[in-house]
Amino acid sequence: MLAATVHVVLRFARAYLTPYLPWYVGGVLALAATNWIAVTIPRVLAEAIDTLMLGDPNGIVYGLAGHIALLGLAVMVTRSVSRIAFFTPGRLVEAQVKTDLFNRLLRHQPTFYADWPTGDLVSRTSSDVNFVRLLAGFGALQVCNATLAIALVATQMVNIAPGLAIWVVLPVALGLAFALLFIRRMFQLVHEMQAALAALSDLILSSYQGVATIQAFNAGDAFYDRFEKHNQQHLRASLLRAQMRAAIGPVLALTGSLNVFLLLYLGGPMAIRGEISAGELIAFTMLIAYVSGPLRSISFLLAIFKQSQAAIERVNEIMDPEIERPDLPNPIAASAEAPHITVDGLSFSYPEAPEDQVLSDVTVDIPAHSTLGIFGPTGSGKTTLLRCIARLYNPDSPSVRFDGTDVREIDLDGLREQIAYVPQRAFLFSESVRHNILLGTEDNGRLDKVIELAALGPDIAALPNGLDTEVGETGVMLSGGQRQRTALARGLVRPHGLLILDDVLSAVDHKTEAQLLASMRSSAKRPTTIIVANRISALAHADQIVVLEEGRVTAIGPHDQLIHTPGIYRDTWDRQREGEQP
C-alpha cells in the first residue's frame, strides 16, 4: 500500500518539483542548521547548569547564556528561511498545477466532458490541488524536519547517555506503530467523506441552478430529503473519522508523556549514581520536548501522503487521458475560403452509447457558398450531424470532407477559426455584452453591423450600461431570446467561411429572421451556411434541404421540390401555413 503511494508521489515530484530543487536544497540546509542549533542549546544549558552546581568560580555561565541567546537569534533567521524555502515552491507548484489543469481542460473535447460533471472538475482544480500543495510545501518540510530532528536528537541523546536513549525511544516506536494500524481505515473514511461531500455538492449545485423549477413545483421538501440523505452519509463518515482521531491524538500524546516517565524512573537513579549529571538529565527533557513535535507530525504526514496520493490520482485522471482526436503530425492547413463540404455515408454513435446509432449513412453535398437547411423531428440527429461536420466529434471514417480533404486531417485550430457555430443552447459568460459577443476577437467595425443583424439594437439600448452591461451568470440579465441573439451576434462577428446555426433563428421574430437571411444571401463573401430549423420559413431559401428522420436522410432537395413531395416536410409546411386560413 505504501509502495503505491511512494510511486505516485515520486512520479509527481519528478514532474513538478524538479525545477524548484534549489529552493529545496536551500530549505534543507537551513533546516539542518535550525535543528543543529535546537539540539545544541540543551547541551549548552546542561553545561551551564552543571557549571553552576560547581559554583562557577570563573563566571563562565554568563558567556554560556550569551551563547544561547545568540543561538536563539540565529534560529530566527534559519527557521524563517527554511519555512519560506519550502512553502514558496509549494505555492508555485500549486499555481502551476492549477494552470496545467485548466489548460488541459480547455483542450479536452466533448467526449471527455460527457463523462465529468463540472462541479467535480472544479473541485479537482481546487481541493485536490490543495493537497498537492500541502505535499510540495508543508509535507516536504515536515519530512525533512522530522528526519533531521529525529536523527540529530538521537545522536545528541546517544552522545549524552546511550543507555537512557534507547529506553526513551521505545514508547515513540510503539505510538507510531499504533498510528499506522489506523492509517488505512482512516484513509478509507476520508475517501468516503470526500465522496459524500462531492455528491452533496453536486446536489446543492443542481438544486440552486434549478431553483426556479423547484419553487414552481413546491418541491423544496423533496429536495431537502435528498439533501439530508447525503448530509447524513457525510456526517456518519465524519463521526467515524473523529473517533479515530480521538484515539490517535491522545495516544501519541501519551507516548510523549511516557518518555518523561521513563526518563524520571530510569534517568533519576542514573543521575543519583552519577552516571549522568543533573544538567544532562535536564538536557534530555529538553530534547524530548523538542522532538515530540516532529514525532507527532509523522502520523499527520502519513495522512498527508495518503491524501495527496488520492489527490494526484484525481488530478491525473484529467491530465492523463489523451486529448481526444489529437492533430495528426502534419495537419493540413485550413482554407480561408468558404469550403465545399461533402458528407459521404456518415454513420455515427456517441462513444458513451455505442449501441445507439444516431446517424446512419448520411450523404449530402454542400457546394461552397451554398446554404443547406436541415430539417427533422426532435431527436432525429440534426445537432449530431452539425457536430460531426464542425468536428466537435470525430467521424470514424473519412466521411466528412472539406474541399476534398478528410476533416480529421485538417489543423483543428485553423478549422475552428473558419467556422462560426452558434449552438442551440446559448451560453453567456458573466462579462459585458460586448465581451460576450467579441470573445477575444477584434471589433473591426463589425460589431455594430452584427448587432443590427441580430436585431439586438433596441435590447442593448434598454440595458443600463448598453453594450458594457454585465449580463450576470449565464446571462440572467437577459431574456431567453436576447441571450440567443447575443450568441448569434457572437457567431456572426468573426470572419468565417462556414456558418452553422443550430435552431438559433427560433429566437428571433420572423421579421428579423427574414432580414438576417436576406442580408446573408446578399453578402458579397457568402459563407457556406448550414441552418437547422423547425420553422420552414427559415429554411425556404436554402439551396437545398436535408430531411432527417431517425438518423437517416429521407428526402433532399430545394424547398419548392420538398413541398410537393409527400413527407414530413410537406406536412409541416402545411401545418405551419394553416394559421393563414383561419
Added chain:
Amino acid sequence: MSDPMLHPTDTALFKKAWKYLRPELPLYVLAMLAAPASALLVVLQPYLLRIAIDDYIQVGDVAGVQGIALGYLGAVLVAFVMEATYTLAMSYGALRSIARLRGAVYTHTLSLSRSFFDKRRTGQLLTRATSDVDALGETLTAGAVTIVLDVLLVVGILAAMLWQNAALTFVILLMAPVIAVVLETIRRILRRLYLEVRESLSALNAYIAERLSGVQVVQLYSDEERSMTQFGERVTRYRNATIATNVWDATLYAIVDGLTSVSVALMLWYGTGSLLEGALSAGLLAAFVDYVDKLFRPIREFSAKIAILQRASAALEKIFGLLDNDDRITAGSRSLPENADGFSLEDVTFAYGEEGPTVLSHVDIEVGAGQVVALVGRTGSGKSTLAKLLTRAYDGYEGSLKLGGIELSELHPAQVRSAVSTVEQDVRLFPGDVRFNLSLGADRTDAELLEAVRLVHAEGVVERLGGLDGLITHDGANISVGEAQLLSFARTMAAKTPIVLLDEATASVDTLTEALIQEATNAVFAHRTVLVIAHRLSTIVNADQIIVLDAGQVIERGTHRELLAADGAYADLFHSQFGEDGNHNSPSTDPA
C-alpha cells in the same frame, strides 16, 4: 460580486451560531469539563521534574524519584482519558452542529426569491453550504479545541511559574511586550493578506467554474488563449497573496521560536546569581526551561490559528449574511378558494430590482376560468416576466395581480404554485431518474406520470432513457434540447393544476410533434385556464384572447380574427410569418 455584508463583531456572530450549537450542549459541557484536566497535567509535569531533581536526585533518594515517576505515570493515564473524552465530545458536537447548519443554509437558500439568485453566482452560493460550513466545523474541532486548551495552558503555566518563583517569572514577562508588538504587527498584516487570499481564491474558482460550464463556446470560438490569459491574471493574484502570507507566517513562527531560546538565556543570566546564593535550585531552573518551552509553543502556532479563526469568522459572516437575507416572496395567510382558476392583472408595472428598466408597464389582463389566452410580442417585451409574476417567482410589482379574486401577495406562494404550473423556457432537469424528474418528489403514481408522458408524445424519449427508472445524467447531457422540453412539459401536465402557463413550451420541438401535442392537450386544457407564450403564431390562432405586448405594454388585444381585421401589429407579425416569401415586410409597419 460580493454579498452585502454587515460587519458584526465576532462575538455577535458566534452568538448567532449558538442557535445551531446549543442542541449539542451536553457534549460541549463534557468537553469543557475534560479540557482543564489535560491542561493541568501539562502544568504539573515540570513541577514534578523539579521535585524529582531537587528533593530526590540531589539527595540521592532512588525510591523517592521512582515514586515521583510512578505518580507522574498515573497523572499521564488520567490525562489520556480526559484528552480522548475532550476530543471526541468536541468533534461529535461540532460535526452534528455543522450538519444541522448545512441543512439550514440549504433550505433557507431554496426559499429565497429569484431576484436573490439573479444577483449571485450559484458557484458562490454552493460555497456557503459546503466550504464555509466546513470552515466553522474546522474551527470548532481544530481551532476552538486548541484555542481553549491554549488559553488554559498559558494561564495555568503563568500561575504555576508565579507561584514557584515570582522574580524569575517577571524576567520571562520582560519578553511579553516584545512578543505583543511582534504578534500584533504581523497579525494585522496577516489579516489583510488572508482576506486577499480568500477573495482571490473565490474569484479564481468562480472563473474556472464558469469557463468550464461554457467550455464548448470557448472551444468553438477559439477563445482558449484569452481564457488562459484571464486565468493567468487570477492565478497570479492568488499565488502572490499566498506567498506573501507564507513569508509573514514563517517570520512570526521563527521569531517566536528564537525568542524561546532568548528567554532561556535571560533566565540563565538572571538565575546565575540567585542560584549561587541558593535562592534558586537546579530543579527550578529545569522546570522553568520546560515551562518557557510550553508557554511559547501555542504562541508560535498563533498565526495558523488566526488563519483558522479568521476563516471561520469570515465564513460565519457569509453564512449569516445569507441566513439573515430575507429576500423572500411575501407569504400571505389567506387561503385560495376551491377551483380558483381565473386570474387578472390590473395596472401591473414591474421592474427587476430598483434600478432595473421597467419590464411591464400598466398591464391590464383579465383571464376567465377555462380560457386560453395567448401572449405575443418580440423577445424582451415582457412575456416571460408576466408568467414569472404569476408563479410568484418575483415580488415587488405595482398594481394588482389576483388569482381567484385574491391578491397574490395575500396568499402563500406555495398555494399559488399548487394552483399554477408552468413550462419554463429554460428547461431544467436534475441528475436522477426520469420518475423523480417528472414528479419532483410529489406523490404521483407511475400511471399518472406515464399518462402525462403520453399526452406530450414523449413516450419515445422515456423509452430510450430506459423507462421511468432511466437515468438523466448531469446537466441532461444525454438528451437533446427538444427532448428535455418534452419531459419538462410532461412534468407540468402531471401536476394537473387548474392554471397552466406555457412559455415557449414547444419552441425546440418539431412542428408535427407539436401538432400532436396540441391535439392531445386540447381535451385536457378544455377544463383549465391556459396562458400561452409562443413565437409560432400557428399554435395560438384558436386562443380566446390574444394579447400583444411591446416594451412591456399591451398594444393590442382581441381574438385572432379581430386582430387580423384591425390590421395592426399582430396582423403584421402574422403576415411576416406566413407570407409567401418571408421578407415582404417593411420597416414602416413597426408597431408603435
